[in-house]
Amino acid sequence: MSCSLVYRVGLSRTVIKSYRNLLRLSDHSSLFSTSTNSSNVDKKDQSKPDIKVTFIKANGQKIVGYGKTNENLLDVVINNHLDIDGFGACEGTLACSTCHLILKKDDFDKLKNKPTDEELDMLDLAFGLTETSRLGCQVYLTKEMDGLEVVVPETINDARTT
Amino acid sequence: MSSFFCKQCLKTMINSFLSVRSNLFSYVPNVTLACKRYIQTIKVGIIGSGPAGFYTAQALLKDSRVLIDIYEKYPVPFGLIRFGVAPDHQSNVINSFTNTALQDRVSFYGNINIGQDVTLNQLLKSYNAVVLCYGATEDRKLNIEGEDLINVLPARRFVGWYNGIPQDSDLNPFLQTEDVVIIGHGNVALDCARILLSPSTDITNHALTALRESKVKRVYLVGRRGPLQVSFTIKELRELTKLPGCDTIVFPEDFKNITAETINELPRPRKRLTELLLSLANEKNLNNNHKRCVLMFCRSPLQIVGDKHGKVSSVNLGVNRLIQQEDGVKTELTDEKEILKCGLFLRSIGYRAVSIDPSIPLNDKTGVISNTNGKVHGFDFGLYCSGWAATGATGVIIGTMNASFEIAEHILKDFGQNEPLLVEKPGATEIIPHLKSKGVKVVTFNDWQRIDELEKNLGSQLGKPREKLVNQKDMIKAVDEEKD
Numbered sequence: 001m002s003c004s005l006v007y008r009v010g011l012s013r014t015v016i017k018s019y020r021n022l023l024r025l026s027d028h029s030s031l032f033s034t035s036t037n038s039s040n041v042d043k044k045d046q047s048k049p050d051i052k053v054t055f056i057k058a059n060g061q062k063i064v065g066y067g068k069t070n071e072n073l074l075d076v077v078i079n080n081h082l083d084i085d086g087f088g089a090c091e092g093t094l095a096c097s098t099c100h101l102i103l104k105k106d107d108f109d110k111l112k113n114k115p116t117d118e119e120l121d122m123l124d125l126a127f128g129l130t131e132t133s134r135l136g137c138q139v140y141l142t143k144e145m146d147g148l149e150v151v152v153p154e155t156i157n158d159a160r161t162t
Numbered sequence: 163m164s165s166f167f168c169k170q171c172l173k174t175m176i177n178s179f180l181s182v183r184s185n186l187f188s189y190v191p192n193v194t195l196a197c198k199r200y201i202q203t204i205k206v207g208i209i210g211s212g213p214a215g216f217y218t219a220q221a222l223l224k225d226s227r228v229l230i231d232i233y234e235k236y237p238v239p240f241g242l243i244r245f246g247v248a249p250d251h252q253s254n255v256i257n258s259f260t261n262t263a264l265q266d267r268v269s270f271y272g273n274i275n276i277g278q279d280v281t282l283n284q285l286l287k288s289y290n291a292v293v294l295c296y297g298a299t300e301d302r303k304l305n306i307e308g309e310d311l312i313n314v315l316p317a318r319r320f321v322g323w324y325n326g327i328p329q330d331s332d333l334n335p336f337l338q339t340e341d342v343v344i345i346g347h348g349n350v351a352l353d354c355a356r357i358l359l360s361p362s363t364d365i366t367n368h369a370l371t372a373l374r375e376s377k378v379k380r381v382y383l384v385g386r387r388g389p390l391q392v393s394f395t396i397k398e399l400r401e402l403t404k405l406p407g408c409d410t411i412v413f414p415e416d417f418k419n420i421t422a423e424t425i426n427e428l429p430r431p432r433k434r435l436t437e438l439l440l441s442l443a444n445e446k447n448l449n450n451n452h453k454r455c456v457l458m459f460c461r462s463p464l465q466i467v468g469d470k471h472g473k474v475s476s477v478n479l480g481v482n483r484l485i486q487q488e489d490g491v492k493t494e495l496t497d498e499k500e501i502l503k504c505g506l507f508l509r510s511i512g513y514r515a516v517s518i519d520p521s522i523p524l525n526d527k528t529g530v531i532s533n534t535n536g537k538v539h540g541f542d543f544g545l546y547c548s549g550w551a552a553t554g555a556t557g558v559i560i561g562t563m564n565a566s567f568e569i570a571e572h573i574l575k576d577f578g579q580n581e582p583l584l585v586e587k588p589g590a591t592e593i594i595p596h597l598k599s600k601g602v603k604v605v606t607f608n609d610w611q612r613i614d615e616l617e618k619n620l621g622s623q624l625g626k627p628r629e630k631l632v633n634q635k636d637m638i639k640a641v642d643e644e645k646d
């Protein structure tokens with residue numbers, strides 16, 4: 001699961017590079033290796049991604065992505081090529097907390113899938129943790145979530161004099 | 163023509179042409195001036211290919227002028243992701259690092275020990291900027307009597323042994339003992355305990371073989387402060403409590419001064435962690451056949467005692483009292499003492515950075531390069547540090563990532579403010595031939611991918627994700643054989 005397309009398909013370096021150029025991937029995109037653990041591999045699911053999610057970045061900028069039922073918020077960020085620094089570093093394997101998002105209280109309460117102990121354990125490492133924080137890779141979309149707005153918390157300013 | 167002039171310059175030229183007042187010759191100097199800014203490449207040398215090296219590179223690449231060469235001491239990349247993070251904790255971050263390394267503007271040069279094979283001064287001459295991302299490769303010492311006895315080891319080397327660091331692969335830790343003491347309540351201590359009590363099958367084969375024959379039954383995790391001051395995190399503790407055939411033991415006495423009210427008022431992460439510890443203290447169903455991981459609080463090692471062969475046999479512990487001071491909770495020794503028997507003793511009290519060049523200012527007390535926002539003290543422009551070398555050996559990968567992004571932003575700002583200092587530099591074109599002429603075998607990222615493939619193949623034969631090559635010579639051989 002963790003092996004990237006480079007190995008799985010055995011594409012040569014140059015081919016990969018030209019694909020990357022075509023797709024205009026951002027430098028740190030993890031796009032090449034996410035599809036296996038997200039639901040978007042389901043070929044039968046032909047439905048259009050029509051659930052709208054707005055991500056509000058720390059600088060106030062709003063970016064919009066669309067997803068389908070049973071995709072999670074990390075899938076939305078990746079499939080829509082949303083540019084959020086370092087987001088989803090562990091590719092949804094519940095090992096990094098870089099997909100930390102803050103929901104409105106109402107939306108948070110309405111979510112059907114509640115955080116597991118393992119998600120809460122990982123969230124405890126996130127910077128700027130709030131009572132309505134979730135890990136994006138663990139929040140699955142439903143039709144009712146169309147129009148959801150989530151805040152991407154500012155990462156901590158760790159650089160200091162030592 | 164367009165390949166010589168940036169958009170900005172083209173615009174200036176067209177505007178000048180169109181302008182009635184402009185005379186044909188007056189715009190030329192303007193354009194060259196502007197172009198000087200826009201067509202130049204900024205060569206950055208990054209020392210170390212761990213998370214700090216790669217995350218700093220990713221953020222610096224946002225400036226399209228930046229070209230990056232990453233130098234790594236080992237023939238294999240990724241630093242502590244390969245050599246520190248437990249094999250059962252591997253996450254996918256190396257996929258994103260691989261994508262970065264495969265970019266046109268990035269080159270990886272492995273098997274080059276900066277400070278030995280090339281001097282820092284040579285690098286500073288060849289690059290516009292050098293970023294020290296070489297981590298914290300030494301361990302802290304307790305500085306108590308008996309630390310040099312046989313079977314007293316730094317946790318850092320024990321980790322290196324099960325994770326395949328070349329220098330540690332022949333460590334041969336003594337496992338024919340029932341009792342192991344680990345000093346420190348950090349995640350590294352928990353990692354060591356977990357591997358000792360129930361080895362993940364993904365560790366290097368030599369370690370797995372030795373651990374399968376291990377007699378270890380009890381691991382004592384000894385911390386100098388109390389349950390509210392532990393440095394490990396909840397995910398790692400929960401994992402320890404779930405080890406098959408092993409009970410994690412916490413003594414209720416350690417909670418006698420901690421009220422339910424105190425726990426309730428803690429920030430959420432600390433509160434959940436303390437609640438989990440408390441639930442362990444209340445656990446009554448211990449299985450006598452199980453191995454044990456015992457968490458001991460408020461104890462400082464005073465002396466390590468050896469037998470007549472110079473091998474560790476016990477440790478004398480002093481019992482501490484906790485004192486709340488302005489800058490945190492401190493310890494004070496009481497008169498009470500305890501003796502704990504053990505045949506293996508690991509100190510896991512943190513890592514520190516080293517100085518790889520006499521000109522790098524290192525804070526001896528903290529084991530960190532002296533810097534402000536990543537800018538190394540004593541260097542006006544051009545030398546930076548990031549990651550554990552800059553922040554000290556604390557924090558998980560995400561912390562290193564955030565700090566690296568932050569430092570990269572400062573570096574980019576510095577480039578902006580020091581345009582005149584940015585002159586064309588040769589980068590690796592000067593360094594690599596020099597190294598080759600000295601007989602240093604340079605390993606490229608392509609070469610690493612061969613090693614990677616070989617390790618994965620070896621692993622699949624053993625039913626695990628990879629079997630690491632643990633010898634630098636074997637790594638080089640793997641590259642050379644493929645080339646033949």
Ligand SMILES: Cc1cc2nc3c(=O)[nH]c(=O)nc-3n(C[C@H](O)[C@H](O)[C@H](O)COP(=O)(O)OP(=O)(O)OC[C@H]3O[C@@H](n4cnc5c(N)ncnc54)[C@H](O)[C@@H]3O)c2cc1C
Pocket residue numbers: 209210211212213214215233234235236239240241242243246247248251274275276277295296297298299321350353518548549550551556557558559560562
């Ligand atoms: C035992 C252990 C387990 C850990 N487990 C986890 C975990 O499960 N999850 C988590 O999030 N974090 C974990 N961490 C923390 C994580 O590893 C660090 O946050 C991170 O690796 C620090 O990154 P770095 O790049 O600063 O240092 P490093 O990862 O140490 O990288 C430094 C690199 O520089 C190279 N180098 C050193 N000297 C030279 C030289 N002279 N010339 C050239 N290259 C040089 C080194 O070989 C290395 O590749 C763990 C840490 C340890 C010690």
Ligand SMILES: NC(=O)c1ccc[n+]([C@@H]2O[C@H](COP(=O)([O-])OP(=O)(O)OC[C@H]3O[C@@H](n4cnc5c(N)ncnc54)[C@H](OP(=O)(O)O)[C@@H]3O)[C@@H](O)[C@H]2O)c1
Pocket residue numbers: 251303304345346347348349350351353385386387391392393394395398462510511512513555556557558
């Ligand atoms: N799975 C993971 O996510 C993972 C795994 C491994 C490491 N890491 C990270 O890597 C970093 C380093 O880990 P670490 O375990 O090496 O360091 P650490 O978290 O700083 O823990 C060091 C421990 O040693 C104790 N200590 C220090 N000096 C001592 C002394 N002189 N005598 C007795 N005890 C002493 C500290 O106690 P005091 O608090 O009293 O100083 C602390 O309990 C941490 O941030 C850790 O989270 C993460």
Ligand code: FES
Pocket residue numbers: 074087088089090091092093094095096097098099122135136137138
């Ligand atoms: S992507 Fe790492 S925890 Fe969600």
